[in-house]
Amino acid sequence: MSVTDPKGFTASGVSAGLKTSGALDLALVVSTGPRRHGAAVFTSNRAKANPILWSERAVVDGQVTAVVLNSGGANCFTGAQGFQTTHATAEAVAEALGVSAGDVLVCSTGLIGEQLDRDRLMSGVEAAAAALAADGGPDAARAIMTTDTVPKTAVVRRDGWSIGGMAKGAGMLAPALATMLVVLTTDADLEPAELDATLRRATRVSFDRLDSDGCTSTNDQVTLLASGASGIRPDLDEFTSALADLCQDLARQLMADAEGASHEITIRVVGAASEDDAVEVGRSVARNNLFKTAVFGNDPNWGRVLAAIGTTSAAFDPYRVDVSMNGVRVCSDGAPDRPRDEVDLTPRALDLLIDLKTGSAEATILTNDLTHDYVHENSAYSS
Amino acid sequence: MSVTDPKGFTASGVSAGLKTSGALDLALVVSTGPRRHGAAVFTSNRAKANPILWSERAVVDGQVTAVVLNSGGANCFTGAQGFQTTHATAEAVAEALGVSAGDVLVCSTGLIGEQLDRDRLMSGVEAAAAALAADGGPDAARAIMTTDTVPKTAVVRRDGWSIGGMAKGAGMLAPALATMLVVLTTDADLEPAELDATLRRATRVSFDRLDSDGCTSTNDQVTLLASGASGIRPDLDEFTSALADLCQDLARQLMADAEGASHEITIRVVGAASEDDAVEVGRSVARNNLFKTAVFGNDPNWGRVLAAIGTTSAAFDPYRVDVSMNGVRVCSDGAPDRPRDEVDLTPRALDLLIDLKTGSAEATILTNDLTHDYVHENSAYSS
Incomplete structure (x- = not known):
C-alpha cells in the first residue's frame, strides 16, 4: 500500500x-x-x-x-x-x-x-x-x-x-x-x-x-x-x-476521519442547470452550520437545506425543489412531503439528495456534521 | 421603551x-x-x-x-x-x-x-x-x-x-x-x-x-x-x-444574546482599499469556524484570522497585515509580534483589529464565538 x-x-x-x-x-x-x-x-x-x-x-x-x-x-x-x-x-x-x-x-x-x-x-x-x-x-x-x-x-x-x-x-x-x-x-x-x-x-x-x-x-x-x-x-x-x-x-x-464528526454526509445535487450550479448548491449546504448541527442532533431539518440553497446564485425555483434524506423524500416542490420522523439519522452515513429540477447537471460534495467534539478539538488545538 | x-x-x-x-x-x-x-x-x-x-x-x-x-x-x-x-x-x-x-x-x-x-x-x-x-x-x-x-x-x-x-x-x-x-x-x-x-x-x-x-x-x-x-x-x-x-x-x-455564545467579537477592519473590501474581510473572519472555536477556547490563534482573510478577494498583501486582539498586536507584517499569551481572552468582549495597510476605508462586523452551547441549541431546536 x-x-x-x-x-x-x-x-x-x-x-x-x-x-x-x-x-x-x-x-x-x-x-x-x-x-x-x-x-x-x-x-x-x-x-x-x-x-x-x-x-x-x-x-x-x-x-x-x-x-x-x-x-x-x-x-x-x-x-x-x-x-x-x-x-x-x-x-x-x-x-x-x-x-x-x-x-x-x-x-x-x-x-x-x-x-x-x-x-x-x-x-x-x-x-x-x-x-x-x-x-x-x-x-x-x-x-x-x-x-x-x-x-x-x-x-x-x-x-x-x-x-x-x-x-x-x-x-x-x-x-x-x-x-x-x-x-x-x-x-x-x-x-x-x-x-x-x-x-x-x-x-x-x-x-x-x-x-x-x-x-x-x-x-x-x-x-x-x-x-x-x-x-x-x-x-x-x-x-x-x-x-x-x-x-x-x-x-x-x-471525510471519515474529520475532526469530531459523527456523520459522513454525501450531498448529491441533481437536476442543476450546470455543474457549477450543482457544486455551488452542494457547497452552500455543506457550509451551513445550522444544517450541520441539526444532523449532529439526528434531526432531518430539511428547511435548513432549502435556506442554504436560497443563498446561492444557482438557477432554481425554491418552490420546485425536492429534498430526500436517506431515501425519504421529506420535501417536494418546496413543501412538506413524507413526515420527517420517517428519516433515520442514527447511521453514520447520510445521503442527502437535492433535485433542483432545472437541468441535467449534477455534482456530489462530501462533508460532515458540526459536533461538540469539533468545537472541543478546535478550541483546544493550539493550547 | x-x-x-x-x-x-x-x-x-x-x-x-x-x-x-x-x-x-x-x-x-x-x-x-x-x-x-x-x-x-x-x-x-x-x-x-x-x-x-x-x-x-x-x-x-x-x-x-x-x-x-x-x-x-x-x-x-x-x-x-x-x-x-x-x-x-x-x-x-x-x-x-x-x-x-x-x-x-x-x-x-x-x-x-x-x-x-x-x-x-x-x-x-x-x-x-x-x-x-x-x-x-x-x-x-x-x-x-x-x-x-x-x-x-x-x-x-x-x-x-x-x-x-x-x-x-x-x-x-x-x-x-x-x-x-x-x-x-x-x-x-x-x-x-x-x-x-x-x-x-x-x-x-x-x-x-x-x-x-x-x-x-x-x-x-x-x-x-x-x-x-x-x-x-x-x-x-x-x-x-x-x-x-x-x-x-x-x-x-x-449579538449579546446569540445562541450559546460565550464571546462577543467586534471585528474592526481598517486600512482597506474600499469599504466593500473591509466588509468582505470582516465577514470572512466572522464566518471562520476555526477562528470562532479558538476564541471559545480563549486561544488567540491569529493564524486563523489571516487564513480567513486569505480566502477573500480584498486588496491586501498577507505579509503586510497587522492583527491585534484586545489591544495586543500579535501579528505585524504577517509575522509574529507580541507573544500570544499576552492576550487575555477571558472577558466576554473581544476586540479584533485588522489593519490591511492598503487604503483608508474601514468597517466593523459583529459576531460571536462557536461554542458547545451553539451546537447543542441548534441540534436540539426542532426535536
Missing part, C-alpha cells in the same frame, strides 16, 4: 522532535527514477505558507525528485526566517540525495505563526534520508498525521503500472484542498505536462469537492510523482480515471 | 397557543396615525417565507397600518396552504382594525416546513387586537422571542420626536438580516420614500454587519412605521443618524 507501492520509490517517516509527543513528524518520499517527473496543485488561499511559496516555484520545471513533509508546525506567517527554514530543509534533502534543491518540494502542517525548530528539522532530514526504504510508505503516512486518528493510504493497480497515495487532514477541509497534504506516486511513464493535466482533472472532482468546515488552509498541497519505473505509458484517460478513483478513495478517508 | 414609546402607536403580545410552552407568541403593532407610512427591508435569501412574499407586496405603496408577528413557526416551505395562512392573518388583522389587508405586514419566525395552526392564529389575532394598548410594547417584544433569552428593545429621543424599536433573533444572524425580526416606530412625519431611503441606510451599517453564524434566514424583516403624531418633520440626515444609532443598539443586543 501507500506511496511505495509503485516501482521506483522509497520513503521514510521519523521523529524529528517537532511534535512534543515524540511521535513521527517528518516524512520523505523519493523517486528513484528513471524519470523524476512531477506536478502539484496548491491551496487557493491567498495567504500561502512558506513551503507553498517554495514548492510552487520548484515544481515549475516538472522535475521532482523528492517531497519532504513535516507535521508539528505549518511554517506559515513566520516571516523571512520561516522561508529560510523551508529553503534550508530543501537544501538538506538535496544534499543527502545528491540532487538540486530545486527538485525538492516541501510541505508543512501544524500551528500557524510559530517558527519551526530548524536544528531539529535538519537532524530529522538526515535521519529520514538514512531511513529511506522501499517499504517505507506506511511510516511516511504516519509521520504526516496531525489530529488525524488513522493514517490514510490507498493504491490502485492496473496492467503493469500502479498509483499509490497517502494523505493527511482532519479539519479545514475546504474548497480547493484545505489543510490537506497528499503525495501520490506512480511508476507510469508520463511527461510533466501530462501529470499536471491529469492531476488537475482528478483533484477537481475529488479533493475539491470535500468540504469539512468551509475553512481553506494556508498549506494544502497535492503532489504527484512519476518514476517511469514500469516502463509503461498508459492511455491518459485511463490513467486519469484511475487517479481520480484513488483521490476519491483518499477523500472519503479524510 | 420599545415600539410604543413614540406617539401614535399601540401594541400587544398574547399567547395564541402556537408555542407548546404557552408563552406569548403573537405580537401586534399598530400605527394610530395621523400618518400610516411605512417601509421595510427583507432577507436576501432567495428562498423566502410566505410572510415575506406577502409583506414585500403589501409595503410597495408605502401605506402600513399594522405589523402582526408570530413566533412558533416560520410558515416557510409550506406551499399554497401556508401562503393562504399568511393572507388570512392579514385579513383578520385588517378586519379587527377596520383597514385594508394590503396595509398589514406579516412576520413569522420558528421552524421551517411545518404548517401554522390557522385556527389558533385567528383567535390569537382577535385577542391581540383586543389587547392593544399604548403601553403594549414590552409584551409585543416578548411575544416575538424564540430562542432569545431576553427581549430586545430600544428607544432614541430627539427634540419633540422619537424612534422606538424591538427585535428578536438569536441565531442565523447573517448577511442581510438573518432570522431577525425588527419593528421600528417613529412619530416623526416622513414620507414613504424618505422612510425607505433612511431605513436602507441605517440597516446597511448595523443589522447587515451582524454575522452570528453565516446563515441567512428565510424570514428576516425590518419594518419602520411612521405615525407622524409628533407633527415634526426632522432633518433627514439627523433622522438617519438617530435611526442608525437605534439599529446599532438593537444589533448589539442581538
